[in-house]
Structure formats: C-alpha cells, structure tokens
Amino acid sequence: MINKRVVSVSEALQGVSDGMTFMLGGFGLCGIPENAIAELVRLGVKNVTCISNNAGVDDFGLGLLLQGRQIKKMVSSYVGENDEFERQMLSGELAVELIPQGTLAERCRAAQAGFPAFYTPAGFGTEVAEGKETREFDGKMYVLERAFDADFAFVKAWKGDEAGNLVFKGTARNFNPNMCGAAKITVAEVEELHPVGALDPDQIHIPGIFVQRIFQGTNYEKRIEQLTVRSK
Amino acid sequence: MLSKDEIAKRIAKEVKDGYYVNLGIGIPTLVANHIPEGIEVEFQSENGVLGMGPFPYEGEEDADVINAGKQTITTLPGASFFDSATSFSMIRGQHVDLTILGAMEVAENGDIANWKIPGKMVKGMGGAMDLVASAENIIVAMMHTNKRGESKLLKKCSLPLTGVGCVKKVVTNLAVLEVTGEGFKLLERAPGVSIEEIENATGGMLVVEGDIPEMHID
Numbered sequence: 001m002i003n004k005r006v007v008s009v010s011e012a013l014q015g016v017s018d019g020m021t022f023m024l025g026g027f028g029l030c031g032i033p034e035n036a037i038a039e040l041v042r043l044g045v046k047n048v049t050c051i052s053n054n055a056g057v058d059d060f061g062l063g064l065l066l067q068g069r070q071i072k073k074m075v076s077s078y079v080g081e082n083d084e085f086e087r088q089m090l091s092g093e094l095a096v097e098l099i100p101q102g103t104l105a106e107r108c109r110a111a112q113a114g115f116p117a118f119y120t121p122a123g124f125g126t127e128v129a130e131g132k133e134t135r136e137f138d139g140k141m142y143v144l145e146r147a148f149d150a151d152f153a154f155v156k157a158w159k160g161d162e163a164g165n166l167v168f169k170g171t172a173r174n175f176n177p178n179m180c181g182a183a184k185i186t187v188a189e190v191e192e193l194h195p196v197g198a199l200d201p202d203q204i205h206i207p208g209i210f211v212q213r214i215f216q217g218t219n220y221e222k223r224i225e226q227l228t229v230r231s232k
Numbered sequence: 233m234l235s236k237d238e239i240a241k242r243i244a245k246e247v248k249d250g251y252y253v254n255l256g257i258g259i260p261t262l263v264a265n266h267i268p269e270g271i272e273v274e275f276q277s278e279n280g281v282l283g284m285g286p287f288p289y290e291g292e293e294d295a296d297v298i299n300a301g302k303q304t305i306t307t308l309p310g311a312s313f314f315d316s317a318t319s320f321s322m323i324r325g326q327h328v329d330l331t332i333l334g335a336m337e338v339a340e341n342g343d344i345a346n347w348k349i350p351g352k353m354v355k356g357m358g359g360a361m362d363l364v365a366s367a368e369n370i371i372v373a374m375m376h377t378n379k380r381g382e383s384k385l386l387k388k389c390s391l392p393l394t395g396v397g398c399v400k401k402v403v404t405n406l407a408v409l410e411v412t413g414e415g416f417k418l419l420e421r422a423p424g425v426s427i428e429e430i431e432n433a434t435g436g437m438l439v440v441e442g443d444i445p446e447m448h449i450d
Binding site: 027028029030031053076077078079080081086089090096098099100101102103104105106108109120121122123124125126127128158168169170171172173174175176177178205222223224225226227228229230231232 | 277278279280286287288289291292293294296297298299301302303315316319320323324343347348354355357358359360361393394395
C-alpha cells in the first residue's frame with residue numbers, strides 16, 4: 001500500500017504559494033473543501049487563480065478568500081450569491097473568466113485524462129467562443145477548449161482510506177472527482193478516514209492513484225444555501 | 233393572462249412518458265408540480281442527480297443533497313448521483329429528452345440570451361450554454377415582456393447570447409409560440425388574450441395562420 005495520509009491540513013498544503021492556480025471542488029457550498037479553504041485563508045497566499053464552479057457566499061467558502069483579497073482570478077460558471085465577488089469584479093480588482101459548467105467539468109476531466117483539448121458545442125456563437133478555434137463536425141459547429149493546468153486540486157470526499165481511495169456522498173460529489181488527478185498535486189480531505197481494507201474496492205468512486213495527499217477533515221459546517229422544506 | 237404557475241402547468245403538457253427532463257431555475261422548476269398522472273419522468277439536475285424528488289420534510293434536509301438552485305431536495309426510488317462531467321455527458325450527449333429553461337430574450341431565429349446584462353448583472357451561464365447547445369428539444373418558459381413592459385421576443389437579441397438558433401418553443405403568460413425560422417408562429421393564446429395583444433407585446437415577427445385556439449391549462 002502506498003500511504004497518502006498526512007496528519008494535518010498544514011502538512012497537506014505544503015508547497016502552496018503566491019500566484020498559484022488551484023482547483024476547488026464543490027457546487028455552491030455543497031461538497032467544498034472547507035478545511036483546505038480555511039488553511040489557505042490562514043496562510044494568506046495572494047494572487048491566486050481559483051478554478052471552482054462557484055465563488056462561495058460572502059462569509060463562507062471561497063468568499064473567505066475574496067474578503068482577504070487573496071484571489072487574482074476566478075474561473076467559474078456561476079457566481080450569483082456573493083456581493084463582495086460582484087463588487088470586486090465590477091470594479092476590476094478581480095479578473096473573472098465565466099465558462100459553461102459542462103466545459104468547466106470537462107476541462108478538469110481532460111487534464112485528469114491526458115487530453116490537451118476537446119471540442120464542445122457549448123458556447124458556439126457566443127462571447128465564450130471569441131478568439132477560440134471552431135470547427136464543423138457533421139454539420140454542427142464546435143469550440144476547441146483546453147484542459148486546465150493547475151498546481152493544486154483541493155477536493156472533499158465523504159470517506160477515504162490511507163491509500164487515497166475516495167467515496168463521495170450525494171450531490172457533494174459534483175466536481176470533486178473530476179478534479180482528482182487534474183492538478184500537479186491533489187489534496188483530498190474526508191469526513192471519515194479509514195485504514196486500508198475498510199472500503200469495498202467495488203464501491204470506490206476515485207482510485208487513490210489520482211490523490212497525492214489525504215487527511216481527516218474536522219469541524220465541517222456543511223452550510224445549506226437554500227433551505228427548502230415542505231410541511232408534513 | 234397566465235400566472236407563472238400556469239405557464240408551468242401548460243408546459244407540463246409537453247412532457248411525455250419516459251422523458252428525462254432538465255428543469256432550469258425559476259418558472260421551469262414549477263413544472264415538476266404539474267406532471268399529469270400516469271406519466272413517468274425523471275428529473276435531472278446538472279449538479280449531479282437523476283431522479284429528483286420533492287423538497288424534504290422539515291428536519292429531514294441533508295446538506296449533501298441539493299439541486300442546481302442549491303435548494304435542499306430528496307431523491308425518489310431509482311435515483312442516482314454522479315459527478316459533473318458525467319452530468320454534462322448526459323446533457324451534451326443528448327441523453328436528456330427535454331430542457332426547460334428561462335430567458336431574458338429570445339430571437340425569432342431561436343437565439344437565446346439569459347446569462348448576462350453588460351455592466352449590470354453578471355451571474356454567469358451555469359449549465360445553460362451546454363444545455364442549449366446540445367438539447368434537441370428546448371422549451372423556454374418566461375414572461376412575454378420584461379418589467380419595463382418591453383418585449384422579450386425579439387427580431388434579434390440585444391443581450392450577450394447563451395446559444396444560437398436553438399429554441400424550438402416558447403411558452404409565456406400570453407401565448408404558446410413555435411420558433412420556425414420565419415418568425416414566432418402563434419400556436420395558442422392564453423385565455424382571454426387577443427391576437428392583437430400578443431402582436432403588440434411581440435418585438436419579432438409574429439406569424440398568425442388561421443384560427444388560434446385558447447390554451448387548455450387544466
């Protein structure tokens with residue numbers, strides 16, 4: 001067994017520095033790497049580029065890095081719930097690249113899978129395709145999109161083992177599996193860290209080969225953005 | 233004139249047995265409440281769930297189970313969870329049968345704009361660009377005019393586009409219209425709404441052929 005376990009979040013984030021590009025899993029606040037984000041805030045790294053579907057809310061998730069003006073550029077598909085984000089973007093302090101959600105996922109997956117680029121129909125004829133190569137296949141137009149190139153991927157899983165194998169829960173899965181192995185170093189935080197052999201190999205969502213470091217996360221808030229219920 | 237819920241009710245009639253359906257945020261979400269008895273459909277949410285059920289009972293919500301609007305949801309028997317790349321394989325690969333989404337503007341050639349107002353609102357496209365670029369069957373659910381009373385059905389979109397030539401059908405508070413390439417073909421009128429009212433509220437070319445029936449929403 002190749003042991004990927006590190007004892008703390010600070011050990012897990014060794015090598016993180018100013019100007020780097022990070023991938024962060026999560027959809028809204030669901031399945032975000034809460035411990036890694038808190039550590040990035042504590043380290044105070046600056047001028048970073050974050051690839052993440054959303055940008056958190058004002059006081060949680062990536063919103064915490066925005067508050068500290070740590071982010072130079074965001075690459076996201078939807079950023080609707082964050083006033084500070086909107087302020088920094090409209091004032092020009094923050095560079096923002098908005099891209100289609102499926103393209104975001106596939107640019108992660110392409111990096112994971114060793115594809116330099118791929119053609120997608122999403123965004124053809126819109127400003128997303130400006131300056132990009134386009135090509136017709138069987139009468140339909142496609143846009144050439146590049147794989148991401150990131151230094152670290154920070155992902156959150158439900159269960160993991162010391163070999164780095166991961167199991168996700170519910171829609172907290174989202175971009176997390178696609179980001180594993182898509183950056184130079186993948187750091188996984190888990191709610192439950194198990195010894196090897198405890199997880200059924202048939203039930204593993206992401207094999208440990210895609211993960212360099214794994215640690216037991218703590219104090220998960222798992223904030224709900226839109227609590228919607230019905231009465232009995 | 234239809235309420236937003238009645239627009240959803242009318243669109244629900246377009247949903248056929250065995251369909252996989254993706255619902256956008258806003259009016260489209262309401263369609264799930266009006267699927268007729270005996271019609272089996274599965275709702276896909278692009279954040280990674282197929283087989284979405286109703287909202288959870290109070291106290292039973294799970295932060296790890298949400299829809300694309302970040303609302304807490306439940307799942308129905310037979311549901312599945314998956315990653316985002318797989319989710320968009322379903323969408324891009326045309327495995328989803330029907331996409332219902334909102335819009336700020338639709339043009340008579342089927343162009344749609346719904347993600348950005350330059351200088352004012354920049355929330356992003358989310359999954360909308362992937363959906364409209366790939367889906368064979370796209371219905372737009374929206375009000376016929378905006379808050380200032382201006383038509384949202386135009387000759388040409390003025391806002392940045394989400395997709396080109398992709399919308400097939402539009403259901404508004406005033407009418408059901410088909411996008412034909414030669415204009416918005418009027419198919420049905422909302423109860424009590426005249427053709428003249430629809431013409432006045434439509435910026436693009438409105439094609440009226442023969443008698444236009446009132447829509448049935450019950």
